[in-house]
Amino acid sequence: MKLFSKLKTRILGFLPSILAIVIGLLFGLVILLISNPSQAMGGFSTILTGALHDMRSIGRVMYFASPIILTGLSVGFAFQTGLFNIGTPGQFIVGAFGAVIVGIKFPQLGGGHWIVALLASVLFGALWALLPGILKAFANVHEVISSIMMNYIGMYLVNYLVQNTIYDRLRNQSIAVAKSAVIPKWGLDKLFPRSNVNAGFFIAILAVIIIYIILKKTTFGYELKAVGFNRDASKYGGINERRSIVLSMVIAGALAGLGGGLLHLAGTGKYIEVIDVLAAEGFTGIPVALLGMSNPIGILFSGLFIGFLTVGGDYLQLYDFVPEVIDIIVASIIYFSAFALIIKDVIQRRRLRMGGEKEQ
Amino acid sequence: MDYIIEMLGITKEFTGIVANDGVTLQVKKGEIHALLGENGAGKSTLMNVLFGLYQPEKGVIKIRGKNVNIDGPRTANALGIGMVHQHFMLVDTFTVLQNIVLGMETVSGGMLHMDEAREKVVALSERYGLRVDPDALVSDISVGMQQRVEILKMLYRNNDILIFDEPTAVLTPQEIGELMHTMRGLAAEGKSLIFITHKLNEIKEVADRCTVLRRGKFIGVVDVASTSKETLSEMMVGRRVDLGIELKPQVAGEPVLTVDKLRVSSRRQGQTKDVVKDVSFIVRKGEIVCIAGIDGNGQTELVYALTGLISPDSGSLVLNGNDITRQNIRFRNTNGLAHIPEDRHKHGLVLDYNLGENLILQRYFNDEFQSHGFMRRDNIIAYANRLIEKYDIRSGQGAFTPAHSMSGGNQQKAIVAREIDRDPDLLVAVQPTRGLDVGAIEYIHKKLVEQRDAGKAVLLISLELDEVMNLSDRILVIYEGSIVADLNPQEITIQDLGLYMAGSAPGEVGRDVH
Numbered sequence: 001m002k003l004f005s006k007l008k009t010r011i012l013g014f015l016p017s018i019l020a021i022v023i024g025l026l027f028g029l030v031i032l033l034i035s036n037p038s039q040a041m042g043g044f045s046t047i048l049t050g051a052l053h054d055m056r057s058i059g060r061v062m063y064f065a066s067p068i069i070l071t072g073l074s075v076g077f078a079f080q081t082g083l084f085n086i087g088t089p090g091q092f093i094v095g096a097f098g099a100v101i102v103g104i105k106f107p108q109l110g111g112g113h114w115i116v117a118l119l120a121s122v123l124f125g126a127l128w129a130l131l132p133g134i135l136k137a138f139a140n141v142h143e144v145i146s147s148i149m150m151n152y153i154g155m156y157l158v159n160y161l162v163q164n165t166i167y168d169r170l171r172n173q174s175i176a177v178a179k180s181a182v183i184p185k186w187g188l189d190k191l192f193p194r195s196n197v198n199a200g201f202f203i204a205i206l207a208v209i210i211i212y213i214i215l216k217k218t219t220f221g222y223e224l225k226a227v228g229f230n231r232d233a234s235k236y237g238g239i240n241e242r243r244s245i246v247l248s249m250v251i252a253g254a255l256a257g258l259g260g261g262l263l264h265l266a267g268t269g270k271y272i273e274v275i276d277v278l279a280a281e282g283f284t285g286i287p288v289a290l291l292g293m294s295n296p297i298g299i300l301f302s303g304l305f306i307g308f309l310t311v312g313g314d315y316l317q318l319y320d321f322v323p324e325v326i327d328i329i330v331a332s333i334i335y336f337s338a339f340a341l342i343i344k345d346v347i348q349r350r351r352l353r354m355g356g357e358k359e360q
Numbered sequence: 361m362d363y364i365i366e367m368l369g370i371t372k373e374f375t376g377i378v379a380n381d382g383v384t385l386q387v388k389k390g391e392i393h394a395l396l397g398e399n400g401a402g403k404s405t406l407m408n409v410l411f412g413l414y415q416p417e418k419g420v421i422k423i424r425g426k427n428v429n430i431d432g433p434r435t436a437n438a439l440g441i442g443m444v445h446q447h448f449m450l451v452d453t454f455t456v457l458q459n460i461v462l463g464m465e466t467v468s469g470g471m472l473h474m475d476e477a478r479e480k481v482v483a484l485s486e487r488y489g490l491r492v493d494p495d496a497l498v499s500d501i502s503v504g505m506q507q508r509v510e511i512l513k514m515l516y517r518n519n520d521i522l523i524f525d526e527p528t529a530v531l532t533p534q535e536i537g538e539l540m541h542t543m544r545g546l547a548a549e550g551k552s553l554i555f556i557t558h559k560l561n562e563i564k565e566v567a568d569r570c571t572v573l574r575r576g577k578f579i580g581v582v583d584v585a586s587t588s589k590e591t592l593s594e595m596m597v598g599r600r601v602d603l604g605i606e607l608k609p610q611v612a613g614e615p616v617l618t619v620d621k622l623r624v625s626s627r628r629q630g631q632t633k634d635v636v637k638d639v640s641f642i643v644r645k646g647e648i649v650c651i652a653g654i655d656g657n658g659q660t661e662l663v664y665a666l667t668g669l670i671s672p673d674s675g676s677l678v679l680n681g682n683d684i685t686r687q688n689i690r691f692r693n694t695n696g697l698a699h700i701p702e703d704r705h706k707h708g709l710v711l712d713y714n715l716g717e718n719l720i721l722q723r724y725f726n727d728e729f730q731s732h733g734f735m736r737r738d739n740i741i742a743y744a745n746r747l748i749e750k751y752d753i754r755s756g757q758g759a760f761t762p763a764h765s766m767s768g769g770n771q772q773k774a775i776v777a778r779e780i781d782r783d784p785d786l787l788v789a790v791q792p793t794r795g796l797d798v799g800a801i802e803y804i805h806k807k808l809v810e811q812r813d814a815g816k817a818v819l820l821i822s823l824e825l826d827e828v829m830n831l832s833d834r835i836l837v838i839y840e841g842s843i844v845a846d847l848n849p850q851e852i853t854i855q856d857l858g859l860y861m862a863g864s865a866p867g868e869v870g871r872d873v874h
Binding site for chain 2: 217218219220222223225226229230232233234235236237238239240
């Protein structure tokens with residue numbers, strides 16, 4: 001009985017996210033109706049079911065989800081420790097560069113090559129979050145400001161480095177990584193034929209589990225969360241609050257960097273393009289984290305959900321919708337996911353009013 | 361005699377708690393009616409019902425003899441009921457005048473007409489002696505003046521039933537005096553005042569009658585003049601309360617804390633100023649040393665330097681023979697220092713953590729609570745339950761109670777429990793009873809004395825003269841950052857102590873300090 005009520009509160013906790021999704025989907029339906037009324041219902045059901053059409057589609061969902069689960073985890077982890085990591089695009093692309101350069105320059109590493117390349121992406125991403133962490137901890141510079149700047153520095157720096165080290169002049173992008181640096185499939189290509197899913201998905205799940213354990217079970221997580229909730233009280237309790245802030249930021253950066261590594265070592269023809277646009281996967285981490293209520297398990301599912309929409313949306317083209325409409329729908333759902341927090345707030349206030357836990 | 365307000369048999373329930381259980385409150389016209397009860401007794405709930413913020417499940421409200429249904433603050437206002445909330449409801453970026461007229465603006469053709477309003481406000485402020493500067497921004501004025509603005513707001517709306525929710529909690533002693541004066545003036549004008557408090561002195565000073573609540577229940581209504589403080593506190597707490605403390609004679613032992621020429625400077629607005637000036641003193645085993653002084657004379661900085669929250673500019677601190685001047689907070693915490701902080705929300709608790717997590721704030725890394733970096737949940741809960749039992753911390757969901765949902769008194773009890781249970785050699789207690797009701801004060805005083813009797817050292821920082829006089833073996837008076845006197849409470853009167861605190865030494869000039 002107790003277990004049941006616990007489960008119930010768990011599910012109720014995600015109620016706002018579910019509401020946000022419903023509202024976002026309905027909004028998408030309106031857009032479909034406006035753009036092409038006769039095909040709208042068919043198109044809508046494709047968004048909802050297209051990704052379940054065959055095994056290949058399911059594999060594609062997992063492939064799209066892997067990097068954004070990691071950037072979502074990055075944002076969510078930072079949230080839980082009191083920081084707003086908006087620097088995921090920078091950390092993502094710098095991490096990607098780390099993975100790609102190791103993937104190109106050290107083919108002699110053999111079987112462990114892809115692992116070393118992924119570790120490089122972790123390291124590079126962490127490094128890119130180090131400075132905002134230090135600025136926050138020691139000079140009280142808000143991490144939003146400094147990490148936005150780091151996004152642009154990272155983007156241009158990676159463009160510059162790619163052009164000077166691993167440049168494919170013809171295609172204006174990085175050259176391909178060595179075969180040994182491509183993340184293996186581990187049989188997923190058999191299970192989900194013709195999709196790009198690879199072991200990266202397992203790595204994303206592993207990251208989810210590790211972050212979950214850190215936050216919920218360890219003294220380390222206790223310290224990081226305490227500092228996030230109340231820096232003064234943590235200091236009073238003897239916690240090295242500056243160290244905690246730097247570490248939170250660095251771990252968040254490492255996660256985003258790993259996301260960049262996973263995407264660019266997938267062996268799917270994804271290269272670092274030399275363009276002046278921030279990595280979209282980085283920003284997508286924010287709605288993924290919001291929709292997942294910053295809970296690692298929630299983020300796993302919200303990442304899969306966004307991947308699900310992306311794949312379902314692809315099939316919309318069969319119904320004569322221009323691809324831009326798909327982007328609008330996905331974006332509107334993402335947009336409404338930001339309301340998840342507001343809705344949560346409203347629900348909580350409602351509950352307090354109906355009969356608060358608190359008397360004074 | 362007719363009553364202007366009658367609340368009969370009011371019952372208000374929240375999930376799991378009956379906050380008001382058939383409570384009755386009857387207020388006469390032109391009286392100051394005190395509403396007395398411990399933290400969580402249901403005073404605020406009852407007033408929120410009267411003000412229309414909560415709807416009662418049962419009960420009748422009559423205003424001026426008529427049955428009314430108050431469904432919101434607007435209705436309450438129309439009935440002439442105004443309230444000064446404990447936390448002021450003012451717009452920081454507006455001026456005093458703008459705040460007063462907010463919601464009642466004189467408008468013509470879409471344009472504000474402030475002149476009339478200004479005249480009315482100035483007239484009201486003169487009539488009741490409520491000094492305010494109508495053009496100052498609320499963010500720039502003192503808490504006392506903000507409260508006067510709240511009172512003017514009620515008067516501007518021609519309210520004649522005025523509710524004051526713990527109005528003295530935020531005021532200095534001088535401001536409290538002024539407020540009492542104003543309240544008496546208002547009652548003399550025929551206004552009816554409800555005065556919510558848990559401070560008996562204030563009730564004795566201004567109130568005519570007093571209704572007592574305890575755990576949501578109506579206990580009784582008494583005539584203040586003919587009722588003793590002891591009776592009032594007994595009604596409130598439900599048992600005899602003994603605030604008189606007897607320190608049994610005890611010879612202080614070896615030094616636990618030696619502070620030598622401690623200097624702390626603060627840099628504010630580009631200026632460097634010494635806020636703690638070459639302070640030296642010793643605290644020994646088995647004594648309570650009290651640092652007395654008016655707020656803002658360097659006590660906060662002194663404590664921060666002792667506990668490691670800031671580092672001193674010069675001087676030395678020795679705790680149990682260890683030089684801790686440059687040691688970090690963790691070292692101090694694990695080498696015999698405990699600290700009941702001045703601000704329990706800023707330093708004392710992580711409000712978003714639950715009670716269990718808060719109770720291990722300085723000990724989570726001990727083997728009892730973790731192994732190989734993993735929290736030992738069962739032990740943490742068991743430990744929390746033990747402290748909850750031992751220190752009578754009242755919380756709805758035991759170890760899982762969110763700290764922010766606990767009442768102030770129980771939050772403080774949790775901190776006291778956490779600090780004392782660490783068995784410290786030196787306990788630094790900063791205003792440990794601020795804002796608490798008598799029951800909790802008695803409890804905390806008892807705990808401090810127990811520490812002393814067990815041969816531990818206690819350094820108490822307090823602004824309350826009664827507390828200073830009753831509880832200490834020695835009193836050090838701090839004035840403008842210096843220790844100006846070392847006094848024996850047996851040999852000094854409360855008046856003389858007051859003079860020392862104000863910076864003028866009666867008779868002699870500051871004796872040697874040790």
